[in-house]
Each structure stands twice: as structure tokens, then as C-alpha cells.
Amino acid sequence: MRERYGLNDPLWKRYFIWISGFVRGNFGESFEYKREVDELIWDRIAFTLVISVGSLIFTYVVAIPLGIYSATHQYKWSDHFLTFLSFVGMSIPAFLLALSLMVFAFDIFGVPLFGLFSSYYEGAPWTWGKLGDLFKHLWIPVIVVGINGTASLMRIMRGNLLDVLGQPFVQTARAKGLKEIVVVGKHAVRIAINPLISILGMSLPGILSGSAIVSIVLGLPTVGPILLRSLLNEDIYLAGTLIMMLSLLLVIGNLLADIALAWVDPRIRYE
Amino acid sequence: MKLTIETTEDIEGTGDPWADGGQLSYRQLIWRRFRKNRMGVIAGALLLLFYILASGADFFAPYHYNEINMRLRHVPPQRLHFSLEDGFYVHGLKSVRNPESLELEFTKDMEQRHPVEFFFKDTDGKRHLFSSAGPMFLLGTDRMGRDLLSRIMYGARVSMTLGLVGVFLSIVLGSILGTVSGYWGGWVDNLIQRIIEVLSAFPDIPLWMALGAALPPGWSSIQIYFGITIILSIIRWGGLARQVRGKVLAYRESDFVMAARAAGAGHWHIITKHLLPGCYSHIIVIATLAIPGMILGETALSFLGLGIRPPMTSWGVLLEEAQRVTVLLHYPWLIFPAVPVLVVVIAFNFLGDALRDAADPYSD
Numbered sequence: 001m002r003e004r005y006g007l008n009d010p011l012w013k014r015y016f017i018w019i020s021g022f023v024r025g026n027f028g029e030s031f032e033y034k035r036e037v038d039e040l041i042w043d044r045i046a047f048t049l050v051i052s053v054g055s056l057i058f059t060y061v062v063a064i065p066l067g068i069y070s071a072t073h074q075y076k077w078s079d080h081f082l083t084f085l086s087f088v089g090m091s092i093p094a095f096l097l098a099l100s101l102m103v104f105a106f107d108i109f110g111v112p113l114f115g116l117f118s119s120y121y122e123g124a125p126w127t128w129g130k131l132g133d134l135f136k137h138l139w140i141p142v143i144v145v146g147i148n149g150t151a152s153l154m155r156i157m158r159g160n161l162l163d164v165l166g167q168p169f170v171q172t173a174r175a176k177g178l179k180e181i182v183v184v185g186k187h188a189v190r191i192a193i194n195p196l197i198s199i200l201g202m203s204l205p206g207i208l209s210g211s212a213i214v215s216i217v218l219g220l221p222t223v224g225p226i227l228l229r230s231l232l233n234e235d236i237y238l239a240g241t242l243i244m245m246l247s248l249l250l251v252i253g254n255l256l257a258d259i260a261l262a263w264v265d266p267r268i269r270y271e
Numbered sequence: 272m273k274l275t276i277e278t279t280e281d282i283e284g285t286g287d288p289w290a291d292g293g294q295l296s297y298r299q300l301i302w303r304r305f306r307k308n309r310m311g312v313i314a315g316a317l318l319l320l321f322y323i324l325a326s327g328a329d330f331f332a333p334y335h336y337n338e339i340n341m342r343l344r345h346v347p348p349q350r351l352h353f354s355l356e357d358g359f360y361v362h363g364l365k366s367v368r369n370p371e372s373l374e375l376e377f378t379k380d381m382e383q384r385h386p387v388e389f390f391f392k393d394t395d396g397k398r399h400l401f402s403s404a405g406p407m408f409l410l411g412t413d414r415m416g417r418d419l420l421s422r423i424m425y426g427a428r429v430s431m432t433l434g435l436v437g438v439f440l441s442i443v444l445g446s447i448l449g450t451v452s453g454y455w456g457g458w459v460d461n462l463i464q465r466i467i468e469v470l471s472a473f474p475d476i477p478l479w480m481a482l483g484a485a486l487p488p489g490w491s492s493i494q495i496y497f498g499i500t501i502i503l504s505i506i507r508w509g510g511l512a513r514q515v516r517g518k519v520l521a522y523r524e525s526d527f528v529m530a531a532r533a534a535g536a537g538h539w540h541i542i543t544k545h546l547l548p549g550c551y552s553h554i555i556v557i558a559t560l561a562i563p564g565m566i567l568g569e570t571a572l573s574f575l576g577l578g579i580r581p582p583m584t585s586w587g588v589l590l591e592e593a594q595r596v597t598v599l600l601h602y603p604w605l606i607f608p609a610v611p612v613l614v615v616v617i618a619f620n621f622l623g624d625a626l627r628d629a630a631d632p633y634s635d
Contacts, residue, residue, distance in 0.1 A: 091616040093567050095574060096609050102596050103603075209476035213571055217594070227477055228575060231484035243481055246474050254472075 018237070022244065028237030037241045040226065045245055048222040051211045052204075052249075054138060055146035059203070063150045064193065067157025072184060074162060082154070089151030094210045098144045098217040105140070141218055145210040149203045156199065160192040194265050201257030204250055212246075301552065304629040311625020314618040321615060325427035332421035333402040333409075336584050340406070340416030342366075345602050346377050348411040348419075351387070359387040361407045411604040413592055422584055423608050429496065429585035431615065434565040437500045438558045441508035446554060448508070449515025450542055454523060460516075467509035475506050479568060483577035492583035499578050503565045511557050518550045552630035559623035563616040570612055586612050 009017075021028065028037055070082045164170065165188050173183045212224035219225065223242050230238040295303070305311060324331050349361045363383025366375045385403045392398055410419040452463040482502040486495060522528055522545070531541050572578030573587025574594065581588060589608035593599055599606060 087617055087620055088613075091563065091613055091620055093570060093612065093616075095571060096590075096606075096612075099593065099596070099599065099606070103599050106596060106600065205471070205474045208474040212474070212477050212480075213575070216575065223477075228480065228577075231480055231577065234484075239481060239484075243473070243477055246477050247472055250474055251472055 018240070022241070028241070033235075033238075037238050040238065041223070041241060041245065044221055044223050044226055045249075047220065048208070048211055048215075048224075048246075049249070051138070051141050051145060051215075051220070051222060052207050054142040055149070055207050055211065056200075056203070058142050058146040059149040059153055059207075060196070062146070063153035064157055064196070066150075067154045068161060068184065068189060070154065070158040071161035071165065086151040086154050089147050090155075092147070094144055094148060094214050095217045097147060098141075098214045101140055101144060102218065141211070141214055141220055144214050144218075145207060148210060149206055153196065153199065153203065157192065157196060160195055161188060164188045164192045194261075197257065197261045197264055200260065201254040204253040204257070208246055208250060301629045305625055308625040308628060310621045311629075314621035314625070317618045318615065318622065321427060321611070321618075322431060324424055325431050328421075328424040328428055330398060331400050332418075332424040333399055333407060334418040334421040336417065336422045336425035337582055338417060338421075340412070342375075343377075343406055343408070343412055343416040344375065344414055346406070346408050346412040346416070347602075348604050349379075349406075349408055351409060352384075357384055357386045360384045361387070361403065361409075364406055410607055411602070413589075413605065419589070419604065419607060422589055423586070423611060426584045426586045426589055426608065427611065429579055429583060430566055430569060430587070430612070433496065433500055433503070433569050433585070434562040434619075436497075437504040437507070437565040438562050440500065440504040441511055441561065442554060442558055444504070445508040445511030446515050446547070446550065449512035450519050450546065452512065453516035453519030454538070454542060454546065463512065464516075467512060470506055470509050473506065475568070476571060478506065479503065479572055480575065480577050483572050492580065495578075495580055496583065499569060499572065503568050507561055507564065511554065511561070514553055514557055515550050518553060519546050522546050522549050556623060556627045556630050559619060559626055562623075563619040566612065566616055566619075 018028065033040060066082060070079045073079045161184075165184075170183060170188055173187050174180075178187075211222060212227065214220070215222040215224035216228055223246060227239060227242045229235070230242065328336075343364070346364060349364075351359055351361060353359050361384075363380035363385060364377045365380040366377050369376050385407055387401050387403050387407065389401050390398055408418050408420070410423070412418055413422070448463050452460045479502055482505075483499065486498045486502075490498065528541060528545050531545055536544075569578055569585060570587035570590065573585050574590050576591060579585045579588050586608045590606070590612075593605040593608075
């Protein structure tokens with residue numbers, strides 16, 4: 001037995017064997033499922049990506065307008081209200097939100113909002129109907145995962161825009177007699193939005209973490225639940241591969257965010 | 272501190288709060304700006320109250336957190352009543368077995384009244400602020416008949432100190448490595464910065480899960496507690512080190528450091544007397560804002576069963592029972608430990624925000 005798994009080798013050698021296999025796409029065999037790891041993970045990684053990208057889009061689409069509104073109505077009661085809301089949004093743990101939404105939905109619709117598909121489509125081949133069903137279930141995890149990021153992003157957008165609105169060129173624009181909507185929309189927001197793109201890379205870890213834990217509560221077929229199971233059962237090849245994959249996703253995401261930043265803001269140059 | 276308040280009030284009395292601004296110390300300026308932020312002060316007071324309640328849980332909680340009543344499982348929260356002859360009291364409990372689920376269900380017994388006694392002496396001779404001779408579960412009981420209110424108070428000890436200890440660890444680690452990185456520069460700086468980058472490339476919760484699962488099952492509660500604390504702070508020191516490094520880099524070339532060096536001061540003297548004091552306010556702000564993340568991290572880990580393990584209790588451990596929707600629909604009061612989590616995390620966020628605004632008293 002020890003011979004078969006190479007447990008007599010020193011630690012570094014065992015690690016080297018695993019990591020060299022990893023690079024070549026051989027992730028080892030899951031102890032629990034008795035199958036190759038890569039058969040188990042790909043569709044889960046795909047769903048993780050779908051949910052993460054979805055929440056990212058949700059985050060930006062909601063946070064930017066709210067941040068602009070909050071900044072242009074500074075210290076009005078609507079701004080205070082949004083500020084308070086964003087503090088609550090930043091503070092509420094994603095799994096709690098998921099739990100309460102589930103109970104809420106159960107109370108109203110009478111069906112548990114569990115998983116990503118209705119039982120009818122579970123395991124069925126991909127059709128347009130199944131895709132539609134997926135989108136019907138997708139909104140809850142997307143919102144739940146995105147809430148934390150939305151709240152903090154909104155605060156950042158508000159702060160940035162307030163900084164920019166205090167600058168002389170905004171005053172000039174106003175002095176020229178431009179309409180307020182042009183001043184804010186065309187001059188100020190254009191500048192204030194730049195830092196948000198570099199934050200894109202920073203908000204990725206939060207979203208990946210959030211999607212992992214929310215998936216466990218909501219029973220979604222993503223990386224989260226299988227990671228928890230593998231950790232509890234000490235299924236090390238599976239767990240190691242999953243964590244490695246999540247980190248890889250993160251690094252790739254960071255790279256894309258950097259490229260996007262350089263593309264949007266011509267002042268940034270990498271030597 | 273007392274002196275500060277008096278000074279401030281005197282100056283405010285003259286009508287111009289900034290009249291003597293130049294004579295106040297940095298710390299006094301910070302305190303004065305902080306006091307103006309009402310949300311920050313309220314949050315700070317609330318947190319202080321929570322810490323007092325948690326540290327005195329033996330006295331404030333009506334029961335011990337592991338007092339099991341197998342006959343009183345899943346008792347719903349009891350309402351507190353008040354009458355002139357009995358003072359505060361709760362009604363007694365009548366149990367009926369549900370014919371379908373075969374679970375005991377509890378209803379109020381209107382005839383019975385259990386008055387709430389203050390400074391109650393229990394069978395072990397220990398005093399409690401309030402308790403009752405009959406069963407009194409103001410927030411209901413869990414699946415082993417333990418009083419949820421008492422468990423939340425005891426759980427606060429773990430949940431609220433874990434954040435403090437964890438942040439303290441990351442402050443120590445972060446400021447040492449940040450200072451070293453910024454002060455000496457060169458390959459040391461390079462190495463430390465690359466390590467921070469590698470650490471920040473991991474999504475935190477999955478990594479915490481993995482490390483939490485790796486804690487040996489035979490460890491005692493205290494060992495697990497410190498193990499989880501260390502796990503939580505391993506990832507979080509990076510951000511702090513970055514900030515400290517930035518500050519140190521900025522100060523290193525400043526005139527007063529140059530002067531100190533020209534006067535023959537050693538590295539240790541320059542770092543401790545000239546560089547670190549400039550970073551204190553930033554460190555405190557970052558630390559305050561890092562605590563909620565740690566509390567949430569512990570809650571999430573324990574919620575998944577990878578963090579604090581029973582019999583030790585924390586808010587995450589309490590929430591673990593509320594994990595399934597079916598349980599929640601039957602016993603909705605089990606979600607209640609979420610309330611203190613939310614309150615504490617929001618309070619820390621407000622406090623950190625207020626401190627951040629106050630930390631730079633020379634602006635505007």
C-alpha cells in the first residue's frame with residue numbers, strides 16, 4: 001500500500017511528482033470517487049466561472065450608478081440611506097444572506113431554491129430549455145455573491161467621484177455653462193471610473209471565496225461543495241487540485257484586469 | 272484622556288474650535304475629530320458594551336453555555352412579562368407531542384409564572400445577573416435544550432477575541448516585515464513583496480478551509496482556537512505590511528530621518544523613534560478595519576464545521592445548527608446568533624471609518 005502511493009519517498013519528492021503531473025494535466029485520482037480528478041472538476045469550474053463572472057457584472061452594473069447618485073447627492077438623506085445600506089451590505093456574511101433568501105423564497109414560492117437546475121433538467125443534455133432554466137436559478141447566487149462587492153465598490157465610486165468633482169477642471173466645465181449631466185457624465189465619471197478597473201483584480205478573490213461558500217449553502221454544482229467534501233474526507237488530490245485551480249483563475253483574472261486597465265487608461269505604461 | 276476632553280470643551284466654549292489647534296498634540300487632535308463623528312462614537316460604545324458582556328459572561332448569562340436539558344429541546348423564545356406583584360416573569364411551559372413528527376412542541380402554560388430573579392444564586396452557588404428558578408429561555412433553546420441567549424454571550428468570547436488576537440498577530444508580523452521591507456529595500460524588499468503577492472493570489476475562504484481541515488483532530492479547544500487565529504492572520508498581514516512599507520519608504524528620505532542619521536543614530540533608534548510612530552495611526556485604522564473580516568472568517572469556517580469545534584462555542588458554531596432550510600423553517604430562532612455577528616461587524620466598520628477620518632487631523 002505504502003509502496004503504491006509512494007509514501008516512502010521524502011516529502012519534496014512526493015510533491016514534485018504531484019506537481020509535475022499537475023502541469024501535464026494529470027491531477028491524480030480521487031480517493032473518494034475512485035475516478036480521475038479531472039473528470040470531476042471541469043464542469044464545476046465552468047459553473048464557478050459562470051457565477052463569478054455573473055456576480056462581477058452585477059456588481060459593476062449596480063455599484064457604479066449608485067455610487068454616482070450617492071456622490072451627486074452628497075449629505076442628502078438618500079446619500080445617508082445608501083451609505084448605511086452599503087455598510088450593511090459590506091457586513092453581512094454571504095452565507096447568511098443565502099440562508100435568509102432561501103427561507104424567504106421557500107415562504108413565498110413554496111419550493112426550495114436549491115441547486116442550479118429544476119429536477120426536470122437535472123442530468124438532461126443541454127438544450128435551450130435547460131439554458132433558460134439555468135438563468136432562472138442563477139440570479140440568486142449571482143446577487144448573493146455580488147452584494148458584498150457591490151457595497152464596497154459603491155463606496156469607492158462615491159469617494160472617487162467626490163474627489164474628481166472638487167477639481168478645477170470640473171469647475172471650468174461648469175463655468176462654461178455645460179449642463180450638470182454633461183459635467184458629471186462626460187467629464188467627471190470618465191476619470192473617476194479608472195481606479196475601479198484596477199480594483200477589478202482585487203475584487204476577484206472575494207467573489208471566488210464568496211461563490212465557494214454560497215454554493216455550499218445553496219447546494220450549487222460549483223467548486224465550493226466538492227472542496228468542502230474533499231477536505232472533510234481528506235481527499236488530498238482533489239482538494240489540492242481545486243485550490244490550485246481557484247488560485248489559477250485568480251491569477252488569470254488579475255492579468256486580465258491589468259490588461260484592461262492599460263487599455264482603458266493610456267497614461268499607464270508597463271516597461 | 273480626561274484632560275483632553277476638558278481642553279476640547281474649553282476651546283469649543285470660545286466659539287472657535289480650531290483657535291488653539293496648534294497647541295494640541297496629535298493625539299488630542301485625533302480624539303477631537305473622532306468625537307465629532309457620532310456614528311463612530313456610538314459604534315465604539317456598543318463594541319465596548321459587547322466586550323464587557325462577553326468577558327463577564329459567567330455573570331451576565333442566565334445559564335452556563337453547556338447546561339443541557341434533554342426534556343426542553345427546541346423551546347421557542349419565551350416572552351418576558353411584567354406585573355406589579357411578580358415583577359418580571361415568564362410563563363411556564365407545557366409540552367405536547369406532535370402526532371406527525373413525534374417531536375415535543377411547547378406552548379405557554381398560563382397558570383404558571385416563573386419570576387425573574389436578579390442576582391440569582393444557582394445550585395453551584397454562582398451568582399447570575401438575572402435568571403429564574405423555572406425554565407426561562409428568552410431566545411429559545413437549541414437541539415440539546417441549551418439556552419441560546421447564554422450561548423450567544425459565551426460565544427462572543429471566542430468570536431470577538433479571535434478577531435482581536437488575529438489582528439494583533441497580523442500587526443506584529445505586518446509591521447515588522449513592512450518596516451524591514453521599506454527600510455532596507457533591495458533584495459529583502461523584493462523577496463517580501465513577492466511573498467505577499469503569492470499569498471494574495473489565494474482566494475481566502477477556500478485556503479482557510481484547507482488549513483482549517485488540516486488542524487489535527489486531537490487538538491484541545493484552546494489549541495484549535497489559536498490554530499484558527501493563526502490561520503486567519505496568515506493571509507491578512509500582507510495588506511498591512513504593504514501600507515507600512517509605503518509609509519516607511521516615504522519617511523526614510525525625509526529631513527528628520529536624514530538629520531537623525533547624520534547625528535549618528537542607529538537603525539533601531541531610527542525605526543522605533545522616527546519611522547514607526549508615523550505609522551501608528553495607519554496601523555490602528557487598518558487593524559480596526561481588518562477585525563470584521565476575521566470575525567466573518569471565523570464565523571464562516573465554524574459554520575462549515577472547519578473552525579472552532581464543540582464543546583467550545585462561537586457564533587459560527589451556533590449558526591452551524593441553522594444550516595439547513597428545513598431546520599430553519601421549524602425553529603427560526605436558531606438564526607438569531609446572526610444578529611450579534613451583524614451588529615459587531617457593522618460597528619467595527621463604522622468605528623474604523625471614523626478612525627480613518629480622524630487619523631489625519633491635519634487635513635482640511
